Amino acid sequence: MNNDATAGAVVALSDTAWQEQVFAAMRSESQRFTIPRRQIIGWIAERTAPFSAEALVEAMAARNEGIGRSTVYRTVDWLRAEGWLGRVGGEAGEHTYARTLPGHHHHAVCTQCGHTLVVSGCAAVEALSKALAQQGFTVSGHTLEIFGTCQQCQL
Numbered sequence: 612m613n614n615d616a617t618a619g620a621v622v623a624l625s626d627t628a629w630q631e632q633v634f635a636a637m638r639s640e641s642q643r644f645t646i647p648r649r650q651i652i653g654w655i656a657e658r659t660a661p662f663s664a665e666a667l668v669e670a671m672a673a674r675n676e677g678i679g680r681s682t683v684y685r686t687v688d689w690l691r692a693e694g695w696l697g698r699v700g701g702e703a704g705e706h707t708y709a710r711t712l713p714g715h716h717h718h719a720v721c722t723q724c725g726h727t728l729v730v731s732g733c734a735a736v737e738a739l740s741k742a743l744a745q746q747g748f749t750v751s752g753h754t755l756e757i758f759g760t761c762q763q764c765q766l
């Protein structure tokens with residue numbers, strides 16, 4: 612985890628913490644904590660770059676344990692719906708995903724290695740909401756995901 616006090620409200624998302632939290636969430640809905648799902652989540656936790664659902668399908672097929680496309684897609688859909696995966700914007704047609712935390716957070720995702728910074732609070736968006744209110748626009752919600760290159764990938 613990030614021990615840098617100067618980082619303020621921005622914290623790095625640890626892969627192991629992510630996996631532990633997903634497992635805990637799945638255990639609380641016991642029917643979801645199946646071996647195929649644990650394998651899929653384990654694979655995602657090890658990713659060092661944003662991944663596509665098709666890459667995940669291929670990786671599971673290569674393991675020869677009968678984890679099929681529909682299981683992979685259902686798991687990805689569940690993870691997305693629960694907020695454990697976010698879509699990484701890319702110019703290419705194929706969507707890629709990166710680990711995120713559920714709840715209202717803003718994420719900054721490194722498009723090269725998938726490293727995720729979690730931003731708590733909406734200070735930047737609040738300033739924008741005020742500017743919009745001056746134009747008579749009432750903001751009812753927002754999403755904001757930031758993409759870029761992490762410190763490590765710039766070395």
Ligand SMILES: [Zn+2]
Pocket residue numbers: 721722723724725726760761762763764
């Ligand atoms: Zn990176």
Ligand SMILES: [Zn+2]
Pocket residue numbers: 715716717732733736753
């Ligand atoms: Zn927000």
